Amino acid sequence: MRVRVKVLSPVHIGNGERISRLEFFVEKGRLKVYKFDRIISTIERLANPQLRNNAYLWFKTSKNLSLEEFLRNFKINLEPNYELEINGSLNSSQVEEFIKILEGPYIPGSELKGSIRHLIACAWFMDKPDLVIEKVKQLLNSGRAKDQREQNNVEGELERSVFYPKGERDAQFDVLKVLSIPDSQPLPYQSLRVEVPKLIGSNRTLYPCEALKEGVEFEMEININKNAYRGLETQRKLPEIGKHFSDENAFWNFLVDCSRNFYSKLLDEEIKFFQNRHQDIAKHLEKLKNHLNTSGVLLRLGKHEGILSTTLLLIVKEKDKALFDEFFRATQNIAREQTNKTRRVNSQGLTFGWLLLERL
Structure with missing residues (x-):
């Protein structure tokens, strides 16, 4: 039927996970989501060894971890995995994730x-x-x-x-x-x-x-x-x-x-x-x-x-x-x-x- x-x-319908500030930032009323494994893979592909080390060091020492700041500081041009409109005023550092498979x-x-x-x-x-x-x-x-x-x-x-x-x-x-x-x-x-x-x-x-x-x-x-x-x-x-x-x-x-x-x-x-x-x-x-x-x-x-x-x-x-x-x-x-x-x-x-x- x-x-x-x-x-x-x-x-x-949650999958039990939350998206953290290391995986998203808000821009013009939209949530831009970057999966953490893609961020790490991007760091691994940085040609400059010193820049690569600095990127890892930033994650260890930064007191206010912000994905937007990280991408800007290290001049990493990376498209988000996906982005969604936001209904309301989002001030939280975490977002509950909807259940997904690779296709959506x-x-x-x-x-x-x-x-x-x-x-x-x-x-x-x-x-x-x-x-x-x-x-x-x-x-x-x-x-x-x-x-x-x-x-x-x-x-x-x-x-x-x-x-x-x-x-x-x-x-x-x-x-x-x-x-x-x-x-x-x-x-x-x-x-x-x-x-x-x-x-x-x-x-x-x-x-x-x-x-x-x-x-x-x-x-x-x-x-x-x-x-x-x-x-x-x-x-x-x-x-x-x-x-x-x-x-x-x-x-x-x-x-x-x-x-x-x-x-x-x-x-x-x-x-x-x-x-x-x-x-x-x-x-x-x-x-x-x-x-x-x-x-x-x-x-x-x-x-x-x-x-x-x-x-x-x-x-x-x-x-x-x-x-x-x-x-x-x-x-x-x-x-x-x-x-x-x-x-x-x-x-x-x-x-x-x-x-x-x-x-x-």
């Missing part, structure tokens, strides 16, 4: 599959809120609600109740193994820009990051392995949601319903929170919600949360507000008046990570 992916807001940035299939998994789980628990409420109460009663390992264990149990047949713990029977999503083809560097995000709901500062720009479009494959499905069906190892994985049509319709049901609730909650605080963000969220009226799948991708985050806990909040508040206070490092989820936004008030999938 071929799908078109439309980027609705900046999307950052790409979207890992595992990242898209993980977001789909998260969406299905949240939508499923909307009809079974008592399961989440029970687990939240157990965590609180244990006195270890803040323990990340305990949270992970509970999240694992909740996920198994969605994707595994009842009573099963063997990962080979996870119904999402029926779903196959290859990586996207490499995208042009022009698909990226540097965002300087701020964090709503926290005073913590964020690093600038390379991100896909809103308006970018590309295609990916989402496939159902019918042999794997028949294997689970034959062994009677399908969970309750298994019927939706019988073929691509059934799965797509299921995904559309999950997106409408869950993100409608999530966006309503966020619009309500931001309406009187940040109207530009509220308007952006209203536009996102309009996509739920189409035949596409609204999806959030990139850095986000486990299923016990405040996204899923909106279900608890709706059923038992006091329990939601108690759990939120018990698991936050710093108490806040508002039990809202923090949000990364760019200079225009766009929250990060939103895509629309359209079936081709």
Whole structure:
């Protein structure tokens, strides 16, 4: 099944690395990136041995390492590996890098599959809120609600109740193994820009990051392995949601319903929170919600949360507000008046990570 992916807001998928001041400088509102190995290779090719030694010495002794100053001082004429426009005022010495291969940035299939998994789980628990409420109460009663390992264990149990047949713990029977999503083809560097995000709901500062720009479009494959499905069906190892994985049509319709049901609730909650605080963000969220009226799948991708985050806990909040508040206070490092989820936004008030999938 071929799908078109439309980027609705900046999307950052990191590779775990940051680009340092020794690999970039800013010129006329653009980030110019020079990979460090190319800089070293250029130094190695300097014909003058003394100039070559001075270049290495500069790296060792300079107190304020600046790539721009280095290239200028040693008269090195080197084209950047790539350059990106900057959205915002970049004052940081590091920039979070987008995941890439040699040919360019790409979207890992595992990242898209993980977001789909998260969406299905949240939508499923909307009809079974008592399961989440029970687990939240157990965590609180244990006195270890803040323990990340305990949270992970509970999240694992909740996920198994969605994707595994009842009573099963063997990962080979996870119904999402029926779903196959290859990586996207490499995208042009022009698909990226540097965002300087701020964090709503926290005073913590964020690093600038390379991100896909809103308006970018590309295609990916989402496939159902019918042999794997028949294997689970034959062994009677399908969970309750298994019927939706019988073929691509059934799965797509299921995904559309999950997106409408869950993100409608999530966006309503966020619009309500931001309406009187940040109207530009509220308007952006209203536009996102309009996509739920189409035949596409609204999806959030990139850095986000486990299923016990405040996204899923909106279900608890709706059923038992006091329990939601108690759990939120018990698991936050710093108490806040508002039990809202923090949000990364760019200079225009766009929250990060939103895509629309359209079936081709």
